[in-house]
Amino acid sequence: MPFLLPPVNPADAADVPADVLSPELLASLLVDGDDELAAWTLRNAMVGSSRAAVYDGILRDAMRLVGENWRAGRWSIADEHLASRTLIAVLEQLRPAATPASRVGPLAVLAGVAGEQHMIGLLCLEQVLADDGWTVSNLGADLPDTDLASYVARNDVVLVALSATEEPRVNALAEAVMAVRVAGGERPLAILIGGGIARQPGIREHTGADGVALTLGEARAFAARHRPADS
Numbered sequence: 001m002p003f004l005l006p007p008v009n010p011a012d013a014a015d016v017p018a019d020v021l022s023p024e025l026l027a028s029l030l031v032d033g034d035d036e037l038a039a040w041t042l043r044n045a046m047v048g049s050s051r052a053a054v055y056d057g058i059l060r061d062a063m064r065l066v067g068e069n070w071r072a073g074r075w076s077i078a079d080e081h082l083a084s085r086t087l088i089a090v091l092e093q094l095r096p097a098a099t100p101a102s103r104v105g106p107l108a109v110l111a112g113v114a115g116e117q118h119m120i121g122l123l124c125l126e127q128v129l130a131d132d133g134w135t136v137s138n139l140g141a142d143l144p145d146t147d148l149a150s151y152v153a154r155n156d157v158v159l160v161a162l163s164a165t166e167e168p169r170v171n172a173l174a175e176a177v178m179a180v181r182v183a184g185g186e187r188p189l190a191i192l193i194g195g196g197i198a199r200q201p202g203i204r205e206h207t208g209a210d211g212v213a214l215t216l217g218e219a220r221a222f223a224a225r226h227r228p229a230d231s
């Protein structure tokens with residue numbers, strides 16, 4: 001697993017060749033627990049690319065490599081857990097700065113449905129929407145639909161983005177969509193589905209959501225379409 005790092009100083013790196021910023025490098029840094037250099041890698045990838053493009057690209061591909069190495073038995077569960085933990089620390093470092101606009105933008109609520117443990121995609125989506133001026137409440141993984149519904153009922157929510165990865169979570173997803181609809185009442189409120197489950201054919205119709213996004217770029221476009229004109 002040892003990996004030769006390029007001879008760069010995170011503090012003053014500029015004009016870094018694109019091939020240095022590879023998913024392989026990022027995966028190695030994550031599995032080594034090196035959040036500083038991993039954050040540097042992503043920051044450099046964001047020079048000239050949008051946050052959504054970088055997270056849909058090199059970040060996702062790096063975690064796919066982590067998953068492949070884990071499944072193939074080359075990396076252990078401990079390696080995968082460290083990589084995930086490190087990525088969460090990295091994302092904290094890359095958080096967009098809060099601005100007055102980010103406190104008054106339309107409210108988007110993000111949640112992983114009941115039983116869903118994958119939440120890194122939600123952290124990424126939180127930042128992408130915040131960049132676009134949304135106020136974001138990320139309620140995290142494994143949220144019971146009753147709690148999601150009571151949050152929606154108590155707040156002026158415009159967008160709800162729900163995530164799930166695998167087929168066994170389809171019913172929880174449909175229940176969460178229904179709970180949000182009931183809690184939202186007559187309010188115009190758009191419900192988006194994302195995560196691995198988004199690849200499942202017919203998932204939007206099956207759950208009654210308004211949209212499905214395979215990428216953060218698609219989620220961003222969906223959010224823009226459903227943003228109130230006066231916000």
Ligand code: B12
Nearest residue numbers: 056063064067116117118119120121161162163194195219
């Ligand atoms: C890290 C990880 C975990 C960690 C999660 C840690 C955490 N805090 O999130 C832990 C260890 C908990 C875990 C558990 C499991 N995992 Co897992 N995991 C992964 C791994 C390696 C990376 C996932 C990740 O974070 N990727 C980074 C994010 C940014 O990318 P992404 O998830 O692809 O999301 C992109 C889009 O989908 C979108 N997006 C993501 N979420 C959302 C949400 C919304 C609302 C929107 C709009 C968009 C969006 O944006 C992202 C960027 O493009 C993947 C491997 C892989 N190929 O991805 C497996 C993987 C997802 N896991 C898998 C499995 C099977 C499991 C387990 C069932 C394993 C087990 N036997 O216990 C459990 C399930 C737990 C549960 N009940 O949910 C499978 C899923 C297979 C499938 N059918 O799709 C994968 C693909 C591994 C594999 N190849 O087998 N896992």
